[in-house]
Amino acid sequence: MHIHELNPWRTLIALSAFIVILxxxxxxxxxxxxSYEKTISESVNALVESDAYFYPWELEQVxxxxxxxxxLFDLRNNFIFGQGHIxxxxxxxxxxxxxxxxxxxxxxxxxxxxxxVLYGDTQLDANGPSMLFRQVGFxxxxxxxxxxxxxxxxxxxxxxxxxxxxxxxxxxxxxYAEMAAPKDGATLSNDQDAQPxxxxxxxxxxxxxxxx
Amino acid sequence: MNKNYIILTIxxxxxxxxxxxLTMKHEPKQIDPQELLQEIIQPTRxxxxxxxxxxxxxxxxxxMLVDVRxxxxxxxxxxPGAINVPLExxxxxxxxxxxxxxxxxxxxxxxxxxxxxxxxxxxxRLGYGSTYVMKGGINCWxxxxxxxxxxxxxxxxxxxETYSFRKGAQMYFTGAGSEDAGSGQVNxxxxxxxxxxxxxxxx
Numbered sequence: 451m452h453i454h455e456l457n458p459w460r461t462l463i464a465l466s467a468f469i470v471i472l473x474x475x476x477x478x479x480x481x482x483x484x485s486y487e488k489t490i491s492e493s494v495n496a497l498v499e500s501d502a503y504f505y506p507w508e509l510e511q512v513x514x515x516x517x518x519x520x521x522l523f524d525l526r527n528n529f530i531f532g533q534g535h536i537x538x539x540x541x542x543x544x545x546x547x548x549x550x551x552x553x554x555x556x557x558x559x560x561x562x563x564x565x566x567v568l569y570g571d572t573q574l575d576a577n578g579p580s581m582l583f584r585q586v587g588f589x590x591x592x593x594x595x596x597x598x599x600x601x602x603x604x605x606x607x608x609x610x611x612x613x614x615x616x617x618x619x620x621x622x623x624x625x626y627a628e629m630a631a632p633k634d635g636a637t638l639s640n641d642q643d644a645q646p647x648x649x650x651x652x653x654x655x656x657x658x659x660x661x662x
Numbered sequence: 663m664n665k666n667y668i669i670l671t672i673x674x675x676x677x678x679x680x681x682x683x684l685t686m687k688h689e690p691k692q693i694d695p696q697e698l699l700q701e702i703i704q705p706t707r708x709x710x711x712x713x714x715x716x717x718x719x720x721x722x723x724x725x726m727l728v729d730v731r732x733x734x735x736x737x738x739x740x741x742p743g744a745i746n747v748p749l750e751x752x753x754x755x756x757x758x759x760x761x762x763x764x765x766x767x768x769x770x771x772x773x774x775x776x777x778x779x780x781x782x783x784x785x786x787r788l789g790y791g792s793t794y795v796m797k798g799g800i801n802c803w804x805x806x807x808x809x810x811x812x813x814x815x816x817x818x819x820x821x822x823e824t825y826s827f828r829k830g831a832q833m834y835f836t837g838a839g840s841e842d843a844g845s846g847q848v849n850x851x852x853x854x855x856x857x858x859x860x861x862x863x864x865x
Contacts, residue, residue: 458665458666461666462666465670465673482694482695482696483696484695484696484699485695486692486695489689490689490690490692490752490753490784490787490788491753493784493787494749494750494752494753494784495750497749497750497780498750544703545703547699547703548696548699548700573776574775574776574779574797577776577779577780577783578702578703578779578783579699579702579703581702581780581783582695582698582699582702582783585695585787586695619773619774619775619776620772620773620774620776620777621773621774622735622773622800622801623773623801623804624801624804626738626739626800626804627738627739629804629808629809630739630804630808630835630836631836632835632836632837633836633837633838649745649760650726650760650763650766651756651759651760651763652759652760652761652762652763
């Protein structure tokens with residue numbers, strides 16, 4: 451006779467212990483520091499949100515210390531930060547962003563309802579980190595338009611930049627078609643129809659079984 | 663039949679059905695946020711307009727230019743050989759099939775470089791490699807390739823090499839630009855305020 455048929459209670463005790471250990475294991479699994487709060491399609495739609503951007507003239511109130519709900523983080527490295535930065539900004543080098551204490555600090559600031567403005571030398575430097583933070587649920591993160599370079603050029607009169615659009619990105623600054631129109635002797639012709647673009651797509655199906 | 667075996671079978675069936683419910687989400691495969699953050703802070707994804715011009719002129723078969731602007735801007739003007747995948751239409755139709763082709767270098771292009779960078783972050787999150795961003799965008803392309811700025815006479819020799827390459831590229835893409843005078847002419851020192859160091863490579 452099998453031992454399990456002789457003593458059913460032992461089986462049950464062993465089984466319960468096994469399940470309890472499994473449950474404890476799942477519950478005490480270390481949670482990742484950050485995880486996605488937005489799906490990919492939500493992230494695509496969120497790119498047009500205008501509240502993700504911080505305008506240069508809004509820096510005036512931060513510099514004058516008139517507000518305590520906005521925090522400036524400088525993403526450049528410590529040495530460059532020491533050479534000059536926006537008054538009131540803290541240094542948070544991009545390379546240290548993934549450290550636990552910095553993530554915890556970001557979480558605290560979010561819970562306090564503080565707006566976090568990231569800036570780098572250019573807007574491009576702050577674009578990636580701010581996108582990531584917004585995707586993992588930090589909706590209080592904004593990018594400084596124009597970056598440090600634009601601030602440096604206009605720091606004596608930031609309010610006048612309301613009328614300027616030098617910090618705006620994504621705008622065509624030239625009449626492309628006219629400027630690049632081929633004159634005589636061009637190797638490339640402008641006739642796009644004559645030369646169809648070679649489009650390549652990834653093969654969806656798996657050809658592994660038959661071999662090619 | 664023994665009671666224990668019945669209980670065990672029922673338990674296993676319950677667990678099996680439970681795993682069915684776990685895989686209901688249809689999110690595409692993605693990389694961890696920590697890994698994505700590590701990739702984002704690397705500056706290795708940026709290529710210059712000179713590098714892109716060189717690849718086009720040489721007919722590099724691994725080049726895949728992706729214009730992330732709207733279809734209207736794309737039809738108005740785009741870089742030679744570029745395909746159009748608007749930023750908002752990343753997940754539409756089969757647009758994702760353009761990425762992940764082995765051996766291809768995907769270079770994202772927009773008016774400046776912000777939208778191209780945004781596209782880069784999204785495709786990186788989806789796990790696609792071999793993707794790059796053209797720094798400065800088409801605005802920079804106009805200033806460096808279509809209408810290159812002559813460096814100041816006091817500039818380094820490499821700036822002049824870059825300039826002669828760009829003049830050649832200008833000739834290739836537009837056919838213009840053969841009016842540069844030969845040596846022996848006195849060059850008038852024209853002082854212009856340099857907004858950005860375009861001649862030295864960047865925008």
